[in-house]
Amino acid sequence: MSYGPRPWQQASWDWRAATNFMLGGTGAGLMVASVLVQNPLPYPVPVAMLLIGAGLGTVWLEIGRKLRAAHVFFNPFTSWMTRESFAALLFFAFSSFYLLLGSTQILLAAALAALAFAYCQARILRAAKGIPAWRMPQVVPLIATTALAEGTGLLLCVDPGLPALGLFAAAVLARGIAWSGYWRALRQPASRSALEAPGRALMQAGTIAPLALALGALLMPQAAPLAGLAALLTGWWLKFVLVTRAALNQGFALPRLPVRGAR
Secondary structure, three states: OOOOOOOOEOOOOOHHHHHHHHHHHHHHHHHHHHHHOOOOOOOHHHHHHHHHHHHHHHHHHHOOOHHHHHHHHHOOOOOHHHHHHHHHHHHHHHHHHHHHHOOHHHHHHHHHHHHHHHHHHHHHHHOOOOOHHHHOOOHHHHHHHHHHHHHHHHHOOOOOOHHHHHHHHHHHHHHHHHHHHHHHHOOOHHHHHHHHHHHHHHHHHHHHHHHHHHHHOOOOOOHHHHHHHHHHHHHHHHHHHHHHOOOEOOOOOOOOOOOOOOO
16 A cells, blocks of 8 residues: 555455445334334334344454454443444344333334434544545435435335335435535545446435335335335445445645755
């Protein structure tokens, strides 16, 4: 790796870290969406647990010394990764109790923990001050709305009802607005180049097309899963590129150079 004034690609996070944002965000969004629409089916809870657990498992694979994973719990006052881990523990605990007891209050607590988990994921990127594509304030609403759009899209595969369709349309629109604000604020040319294709797909195949399909689902419910999958896959592509390819360091400048005096 060469260092200098030109930005260079960060090498600390690869596809495994991106998978945590993809699967974990979708699982959290699915949990929140199922509670908001009061979905009576039991499937969203274990599926959300599976997605969040799989995402965290990929991050664990990235650790060099696997037994040191418990160290992530040591810095709750300074680390958003620590807060994400505690939110995940609460989510799994509340979800497990809900599956055993079936309490509505416990289900609401699990959804709040999932919401906190998604928010922590967004703040993890925001806290990476050396990566211009991550440190912008606009990344927080982008990651949060993407999680809800993905989760609601997955919910549409089993629940094409009007409440789920309404929430899906709102989440997809919010994500499109968040992406537009993020794209306008992003200034680094290399990051813009990497995100141009997935961003275009997010707006066309992940926003316009799903909204049209969701409208058609009012008459033909079979269109709802297509709308949900389109929103899900375009969101995954955007987050994968954001973490792995658009994550270029700022580089550095040397405004004054030492000059060796003539002898």
